[in-house]
Amino acid sequence: MIGRYKAPRGAQDILPEDQPYWDFVRDAAARLSKTFVYEAIETPVFEKASLFTRGVGEVTDIVQKEMYIFNDRGGLELALRPEGTAPVCRAYLEHGMHNLPQPVRLWYWTPIFRYDRPQAGRYRQHHQFGAEAIGEAASAVDAEVIELLWRLYEELGLTNLTLQLNSIGDSKCRPQYLEILRDYYRDKLDNVCLDCRARFDRSPLRLLDCKQERCQPIIAGAPPITDYLCEDCAAHFTELKALLEEADIPFTLNPRLVRGLDYYTRTVFEVTPPDEGAQSTIGGGGRYDGLIELLGGRPTPGVGFATGIERIILNLKRQNVDMPERDRPQVFVAVQTPAAQVPAFRLASELRRAGIFVIASTGARSLKAQMRQADALGAAYVAILGESELADSTATLRQLSSGAQETVPITNVAARVRQGR
Numbered sequence: 001m002i003g004r005y006k007a008p009r010g011a012q013d014i015l016p017e018d019q020p021y022w023d024f025v026r027d028a029a030a031r032l033s034k035t036f037v038y039e040a041i042e043t044p045v046f047e048k049a050s051l052f053t054r055g056v057g058e059v060t061d062i063v064q065k066e067m068y069i070f071n072d073r074g075g076l077e078l079a080l081r082p083e084g085t086a087p088v089c090r091a092y093l094e095h096g097m098h099n100l101p102q103p104v105r106l107w108y109w110t111p112i113f114r115y116d117r118p119q120a121g122r123y124r125q126h127h128q129f130g131a132e133a134i135g136e137a138a139s140a141v142d143a144e145v146i147e148l149l150w151r152l153y154e155e156l157g158l159t160n161l162t163l164q165l166n167s168i169g170d171s172k173c174r175p176q177y178l179e180i181l182r183d184y185y186r187d188k189l190d191n192v193c194l195d196c197r198a199r200f201d202r203s204p205l206r207l208l209d210c211k212q213e214r215c216q217p218i219i220a221g222a223p224p225i226t227d228y229l230c231e232d233c234a235a236h237f238t239e240l241k242a243l244l245e246e247a248d249i250p251f252t253l254n255p256r257l258v259r260g261l262d263y264y265t266r267t268v269f270e271v272t273p274p275d276e277g278a279q280s281t282i283g284g285g286g287r288y289d290g291l292i293e294l295l296g297g298r299p300t301p302g303v304g305f306a307t308g309i310e311r312i313i314l315n316l317k318r319q320n321v322d323m324p325e326r327d328r329p330q331v332f333v334a335v336q337t338p339a340a341q342v343p344a345f346r347l348a349s350e351l352r353r354a355g356i357f358v359i360a361s362t363g364a365r366s367l368k369a370q371m372r373q374a375d376a377l378g379a380a381y382v383a384i385l386g387e388s389e390l391a392d393s394t395a396t397l398r399q400l401s402s403g404a405q406e407t408v409p410i411t412n413v414a415a416r417v418r419q420g421r
Contacts (some may be wrong), residue, residue: 010116010124012310017379020323021313026109028155029129036148038105038131043087045111049079051086053296066114068412080113083132084306085263085288086295092134093297102135102303109309121282121311126320130285131302134292139236140233140416142267142287149271149283149305150249156312157321160274166226166257168205168235169407170265170289173230180223188218208258224255233266240267267303273315282315283307302418330417333360336367336386347395347410354414375400381420383413400413 009014019402033040049069065256068080073272081087088106091097097104112128133141141352146163153161169177181204189197193212200207208219228239245250251269259268285305316323331343331351359377361370367384374382381394384396395413398405399420408416 004263008124010118012123012125015325018313021316022309023325024316025156025309025312026127027106029109029152029300032148032152032155033107033131035389036105036131036144037224038107038133039093041088041106041108041111043084043091043108045092045356046078047079047087049077051090051295052079052082053293066116068113068115069130079107080283081110082114083114084108084110084112085302085304086291087291088130088132089134089288089295089297089302092300093292093295094406098135098300100299103133103141104135105133106357107131121308121314123310127210127309128306129309130304130306132302134302135300136363137289137301139240139267140243142240143165143247143301145305146244146269149285150308152307153283153312155272156316156415158273158312158315158319162252162272164254164257164270164272165241165251165297166246166268167229167233167240167266168258168264168268169229169233169284170223170253171394173228173233174205174225174265177223177225177228180228181205181207181225183216190254192218195246203262208256219256222256225258226253226255236266244285259284259286263291263294265289269305271307273318282311283346291361328378329359329374330378330379331359331381331383331413332379333358334367334370334376334382334384335361336384338364340385340390347383347385347413352416353412356414356417 001004029337030040031185033079042077049067053068067078070079071077085310088108092104106378109126109129110144112126113124114126115120115124116270117121123170131145133145150163166175168214169172174313177281182200185192185204185207189200192207192215193210195212195216196210198209199346207215208222210219216289226237241251257270258266259270264286266287266289268286272280273282283305284307285303287301287303289301291302331348333351335344344360348358348385351358359379361373367371379400382398382400384398389395389407392407393410394407395410397408397413397416
């Protein structure tokens, strides 16, 4: 029977059968973060909307088209979190983390909200694992962040991924390049999409980020920004590439890669799976040396990444990566007589306190129906309590896989189950 309500468009229920994928990814992310000595942080699911309009950029798609914005009862304009970096930087400033040893290394696992067109692996509410290293400009930190992301995919068993890498310069060299890019596009504006015509004046670098098919040939012919890097940016990028090679992390240079957020400087990167498509990226990030200053702090370098959990899981399924089996009950406690209900509940409670996964029968089903239920649940054993078992303080313990059964003192059921694991 289907009720009158469904999940909102672009949102999904994560059902029990999919939880092993989520646990698998979350456990790997937490374990690797500890290996790299990144500490967990959680920020509110909503923030002042201006945090994102100022930090992410007013002319980005996220701010113009995708943010969920609302006024609270006090009239304050708030937004559901559309990305994870700006809130972490806000927390860095608010809590005086500049007084800690730098860089401050942080990771998060969080829901993200964007009003976007739903499609495979892309939801209006989705989840991200992200990491930020704030307070150090050295290319070694960029390499460390990229390695953390790459090792996560390795740990999960994903293969045939491509790491795309670029440098988009900084405030010294980028202005010159933007004028060169505008000159290139000036006589081509009639052939690009409406969004790109708007970007030409307001955010020309994002011309290279357009995913519209009609714009791709023009993007392909654009002058590469790496030809116009200043000496410092070129040296930073050269060192980063050398460090990634030392760590045996393969990468592909993509001089058209710019990412979709205004706060990026120098390093930008994306990881894509084997399947083609503009929306196939499963993770990416870059350096944002000006973001903290935009939010009211002193100039502070930073670099980070985010990877979409739904997209990771989509690719785990496509690549048939084996998952750990779902937890099943080790024991199903069945009753043959109403008088056994209370002792059965007590036995289930004692087994749980001993660390054994247990389901106790409820209702008034026949023993045959209870056995069918235990089998459907995937239980390893059924502990049966009837009149004779109650009289002798025992349980009949039946192993479902073999059908073998034995009578066990009720105080020994836990030990016998552990022995038979």
